[in-house]
Amino acid sequence: MLKNKHFKTNTMGAFNKFFTAIIILIPFFVLSQKEYFPTNSGVKVVNEPYKAFVNATIVINSEKTIKNGTLIFRDGKIIDVGSGIKIPKNSIVIDKKDKFIYPSFIETTSSMSVKEAKRLAYSTRSAMYGPTREGFYWNDHILSDYRAYLDYKYDTNKAKELRASGFGVVNTHRANGIHSGTGILLALSDSSNENQRVISNNSTEFYSFTRNALSNQSYPTSIMGSMALIRQFFHDLEWYSEGQAKNKDYAIEAAIKNTSMPKIWNSGSNLNFLRALKISKELEIPFAVVGSGLEYMDLKAIRQYKNKLIIPVNFPAAYDVSDPDLTKKISLGSLREWNQAPSNLYILEKNDIQFSVTSSGLKKKSEFLPNLRKAIRRGLSTKLALDALTVNPASILKVKGVTGELTKGSYANFLVTSKPIFDDKSEIYENWVLGEKHVLKIFCFTVFLWIFRGLINSIFPNFILTDSIISVSAAIALFAIPINFNSQDFVLKWKDTKNLSWGILLLFGGGLSLAKAMSETGIILSVTEFITNTNLSVFVIVLMLICLMLFMTELMSNVALVAVLAPVVAGVAIGLDIPILHLLIPVTIASSCAFMLPMATPPNAIVFASGYIRIYDMVRVGILINFLSILLLIIFYKFFIPIIFK
Numbered sequence: 001m002l003k004n005k006h007f008k009t010n011t012m013g014a015f016n017k018f019f020t021a022i023i024i025l026i027p028f029f030v031l032s033q034k035e036y037f038p039t040n041s042g043v044k045v046v047n048e049p050y051k052a053f054v055n056a057t058i059v060i061n062s063e064k065t066i067k068n069g070t071l072i073f074r075d076g077k078i079i080d081v082g083s084g085i086k087i088p089k090n091s092i093v094i095d096k097k098d099k100f101i102y103p104s105f106i107e108t109t110s111s112m113s114v115k116e117a118k119r120l121a122y123s124t125r126s127a128m129y130g131p132t133r134e135g136f137y138w139n140d141h142i143l144s145d146y147r148a149y150l151d152y153k154y155d156t157n158k159a160k161e162l163r164a165s166g167f168g169v170v171n172t173h174r175a176n177g178i179h180s181g182t183g184i185l186l187a188l189s190d191s192s193n194e195n196q197r198v199i200s201n202n203s204t205e206f207y208s209f210t211r212n213a214l215s216n217q218s219y220p221t222s223i224m225g226s227m228a229l230i231r232q233f234f235h236d237l238e239w240y241s242e243g244q245a246k247n248k249d250y251a252i253e254a255a256i257k258n259t260s261m262p263k264i265w266n267s268g269s270n271l272n273f274l275r276a277l278k279i280s281k282e283l284e285i286p287f288a289v290v291g292s293g294l295e296y297m298d299l300k301a302i303r304q305y306k307n308k309l310i311i312p313v314n315f316p317a318a319y320d321v322s323d324p325d326l327t328k329k330i331s332l333g334s335l336r337e338w339n340q341a342p343s344n345l346y347i348l349e350k351n352d353i354q355f356s357v358t359s360s361g362l363k364k365k366s367e368f369l370p371n372l373r374k375a376i377r378r379g380l381s382t383k384l385a386l387d388a389l390t391v392n393p394a395s396i397l398k399v400k401g402v403t404g405e406l407t408k409g410s411y412a413n414f415l416v417t418s419k420p421i422f423d424d425k426s427e428i429y430e431n432w433v434l435g436e437k438h439v440l441k442i443f444c445f446t447v448f449l450w451i452f453r454g455l456i457n458s459i460f461p462n463f464i465l466t467d468s469i470i471s472v473s474a475a476i477a478l479f480a481i482p483i484n485f486n487s488q489d490f491v492l493k494w495k496d497t498k499n500l501s502w503g504i505l506l507l508f509g510g511g512l513s514l515a516k517a518m519s520e521t522g523i524i525l526s527v528t529e530f531i532t533n534t535n536l537s538v539f540v541i542v543l544m545l546i547c548l549m550l551f552m553t554e555l556m557s558n559v560a561l562v563a564v565l566a567p568v569v570a571g572v573a574i575g576l577d578i579p580i581l582h583l584l585i586p587v588t589i590a591s592s593c594a595f596m597l598p599m600a601t602p603p604n605a606i607v608f609a610s611g612y613i614r615i616y617d618m619v620r621v622g623i624l625i626n627f628l629s630i631l632l633l634i635i636f637y638k639f640f641i642p643i644i645f646k
Contacts (some may be wrong), residue, residue, distance in 0.1 A: 001398065003169055003394075008186070011195070015350075017325060021172035022268075022622040027071065031414075031424050035415065041049070042416045043532070045083075045622050048074055048075060048481055049090045049091060049092050050072055050073070050074045050079060050088045050090055050091040051073055051074065051094065052070060052072045052074070052085075052087045052088075052091045052092065052093045052440060053070065053071040053072075053073070053092065053094050053096045053101065053416075053418060053434070054069075054070045054087075054094070054095055054414075055069075055070075055095055055096055055097040056070075056091060056097070056099050056100065056101045057069065057070050057099070057100045057534065058070075058081060058100075058101045058119070058338045058406060059100065059102045059386070059406070059421075060081065060103075060405060060406045060407065060461075061103070061386070061387075061390065061391055061405045061406075062382075062384075062386045062387050062391070064384040064392075065340040066081070066082060066083050067083070068083060068568055069081065069082060069083050069101075070082065070083065070084075070085050070087065071101060071406065071414070072085070072087065072088070072091070073412035073435050074435065075435065076189075076192075076196065076412055076434035076435040077409060077410070077411065077412055078190045078406060078407065078408055078409065078410050078412050079408070080406065080408055081406055081408060086210065090452070096416065098605050099416050099417065099418065099429070100416070100417045100418075100419065100420060100421065100426075101258075101406070101414050101415065101416055101417075102166075102329065102406075102414060102415045102417065102491065103167065103168075103390045103394075103403070103404055103405055103406050103413065103414055103415075104166060104167060104168025104169065104403075104414055104431060104432070105165070105166045105167045105169075105389040105390065105417055106167070106168070106169045106170075106171075106356075106357055106389065106390060106393035106394055106397070106404055107162060107167050107169065107170040107171060107313070107358060107359060107360075107393070107473035107627065108169065108171050108264065108288070108310050108358055108393045108396055108397065109172050109206075109266060109290055109310060109358055109360050110160070110162075110172070110173075110358075110359075110360060111115070111173065111174065111175050112118045112155055112158045112159070112170055112172045112186075113152055113153055113154050113158065113159075113170060113172055113186065113192035114148045114151050114152055114172055114173060114183075114184070115151035115152075115153040115174070115175045116174070116176075117176035117212075117213040117214050118213065119214075120213065120214060120215070123295070126228060127218040128217050128218055128219055129217070129218045129219065129278070130217070130479055131215075131217060132217070134248050134251070135248065136251040136452045137141070137233070137236075137249060137251035137252060139214040139217065139219065139229060139233075139551060139603060140178075140179060140212050140214075140215035140217040141177050141178045141211050141217065141220070142177065142178070142179045142213065142229070142233055142251055142512065143179055143180060143181045143212060143251070144179045144181060144252070144254050144255040144258070145179040145181065145250050145251045145253075145255075146174070146177070146180065146181025146203070147181055147183060147201070147202060148173045148174045148181060148183050148184050148454045149182075149184050149198075149201040149202065150581070151174060151507060152172075152201075154194075154197065154394050155513065156187070156190050158469060159188040159190060160176070160190075161365045161366075162188055162359070162365055163431045163433065163512070164365070164366065164428070165189050165359060165365045165366065165368045165369055165432070166368075166369060166389070166415055166428055166431065166459070167188060167359070168187065168188055168403070168411075168413035168415075168431065168432075168433045169185065169186065169187055169188065169199065169399075169403050169411075169413060169433075170185075170186050170188060170262075170412075171183055171184070171185050171186075171203055171204055171393075171397055172184050172186060173204070173206045175206070175208065175210065175215070175266065176209065176210070176212055176213050177205065177208070177210070177211070177212040177621065178208060178209065178212070178220075178226055178229055178230060179205070179206075179207055179230075179233065179255075180206035180207065181205070182202045182203065182204060182205055182206070182258060182261065183203050183204045183264075183307075184198060184201055184202075184203055185199040185204075185397060185399070185436050185596050187199055187411065187413065187433050188433050189434045192433075192434050193417075196434060197434075199403075200399075202258075202261070202587075203261075203262070203397060204261060204262045204264050204374055205255075205258055205261050205262070205263045206263075206264050206265075206266065207230070207263065207264070207265040207266070207276075207287065207568070208265065208266045208268065209223055209226045209227075209272050209275075209276075209492055210266075210268070210347040212228075215284070215286065223272065223275070227275060227279060230279060230283070231279065231283070233255075234283050234285070236252060236258065236438065237252055237255055240253075240256070241256055243329070262288065262396055262397055262398055263285065263286070263287050263288065263311070264287070264288045264289075264396070264460045264615045265280070265287045265289045265290065266290045266292065266360075267289055267290055267292065268292075268297065269292050270291070270295070270297060271290040271296045272292075273289060273290075273291050273292050273295070273298075274298060274301055274302075276289045277289055277301075277302070277305040277307055278308055278593055280620065281304075281305055282470075286306075286307060286308070286510065287307055288307065288308040288309070288356075288357065288396045289307050289308075289309060289310065289507070290310045290360065291309055291310065291312065291355075292312070293311060293312045293313065293314060293315070293341055293344055293361075294337065294341065294344065294405055295309070295311065295344055295347075295348055295464055296340055296343065296344045296347040296348070296352075299347065299348075299353075302350065302353060303622055306397050308354070308356070308392070308395070309348075309354070309356070310355065310356045310357070310358050310393075310396070311344065311345060311355045311356070311357050311358070311388075311621040312357070312358050312359075312360055312361045312362075313345070313346070313357055313358075313359070313362070313371040313372055313375065313453040314343055314360075314361035314362045314371070315338075315341045315342050315374070316334075316337055316338045317336070317338075317369055318338065319335070319338060324630060340374050342371065342374045342378045343375070343378040343379065344375070345357070345375045345378075345380045345384075345385075345388075346365075346375065346379035348379050349379075349380055349384050350379070354384075354387075354389055354392065355469065356388050356389070356392040356393045357372065357385075357389060372385060372422070373424055375421055381418070385422060386421070386422075390404040390405065391405060396398070408599040408610075411434060412431065412432060412434060412435035413433050413434065414431075414432050415428055415430070415431055415432075415608075416428070416429045416431075416432070417432040417543075419430060437554040446470060446471070446474040446483065450467060450470055451471065453465050453466070453467070458561055474633075479636065517518075538555050538576055538578060539638075541572070541588075542583060542634075542637055543574065543587070543630070543634060545569060545572070545583070545587050546586055546587055546590045546630055546633050546634070546637075547590075548565075548589040549561065549565060549587050549588075549590040549591050550591070550593050550594065550626055550630060552627070553590070553591045553592075553593075553600065554596050554597045554599075554600045555599065555600075556593045556598070558591045558592060558594075562588055562591050563590055565590065566584065566589070569583055569584055570584055580642050580646060581641070581645045582637065582642065582645060584636075585637075585641060585645075586636055586637040586641065589633060589636075590630075590633055591628070593626065593629035593630075593633070594624040594626070595618075595621075595622035595629075596618060596619050596622035596623055596626060597615065597618065597619070597622070598618065600613065601608050604618065612628070623625075
């Protein structure tokens, strides 16, 4: 009978745990539900509810802002935006009071998600004059037929980095060749499928002064040669289009098809920037030219051109002037560049030169917004700053009305911020791309369960919702929730865990298990009682208790150890007829003085996880620091505590 009862209890407990885990995971699967799925009759469309953001300050563009506005969107598109508009019945209404909504930024030139061209080893024996490709242009450095889409693979990490800086759309390409071929226009949505994510798989032609890394063809060998080759290519293009060629040229035919396509020229330096502008004017082709960030140096020359400009904000870092000898080696030109570069955008605006801005050239995309805000402090207007991130790039890429503004029918690409976007204290709370919110849903829901665990258990008495169950369920959810089910993309894949410090995890797990075993078996209490029952002096007992606490905290949680020992130490103090605080304070402080093992404290674990320090090294040095801590605690007990706590 007892056996059956025990079996029922265990079975019921297991069922409750399993049911709890299922309940936890259901909201995650609901949140990740796809918009469509295949059936025997074709594709069944799921009517997703509308989402309505209300009471927000909505910045449509730099010219129009709506106070207490409403933004309605569904299926990645803005349905309506304005003040006092009717919200559909099938809507999820979210109050965004005191929040600001802006269009997401557009990156005009990037190499994200496109396979890099590996440079070939150059032969030193003889020069190579002819091309390597038959049926294509006579010079290998003209790759007008190349499509970056062929080498495209969406990079979630790079996308996350760009979204964190406020970008929702990126125009990417393979930076290789004087004519680099065409790029791809992407929406930075991790959860969308490729059909939704790729806005255009043939978006923009890219040019540069850089040779094709995949060819050893000698010509051109200089910037002058590159300029001559570009001129020759467009003359050949005109000649070929008139039907004068006898043989087919696939590269030229590709360029003819792309005649009306936007063209971007990555100049690479300030001097090359002027050269690109000159060729553009000469050929009467409206290239959008990527600058160097030093345009303030050549304003007179730039004014005569009408090209659309793309300006980087990769300002020079401050020079280290702490060493007088090194300071002497810094040129006046370098100091001038460091001082003037943040004012470059303001100077362009002051001279009525329109431009877009790019994060290209930045080592860390997180520097983008701080640098732009620095330019605003130097005089750049917030109006032109927003235009340079939204409508101006949209104009270059010929997607105005599609993205870059919060208008009816455009993509639901927008930012939710705490303050005006260019305020130094403003934070980007959310970046929505194609209507998909990129926040840590699982983390938030896990924290919610941790906070309200007691309430949930009281409402559902049969639940056995513990911190452990919540943690494990959240970990399972990371592997179980699909970002894109069709392509088998999940929030977390097993290969993503290869960089985890498994040694640290096992070390912590083993340490916590050992600590739990020592606590449950009563070893700690037994040792404490043995110390207190000996006929030793009070000083020796205090010393032994400090040592016990300090070395035990190397293996187990500080809080858990104090919770176990504190009442015992208090009782010992009463038995020894000394003030409780005199004994309790140094023993408690000892719980924070662990320096030997990785699991002792989080800082220890972080240092050990670097891989540069062995446990042997930590123990060898840490034990000395431990003994020093014991000495200091004894001095503190003997001389300072009696004075502080009389």
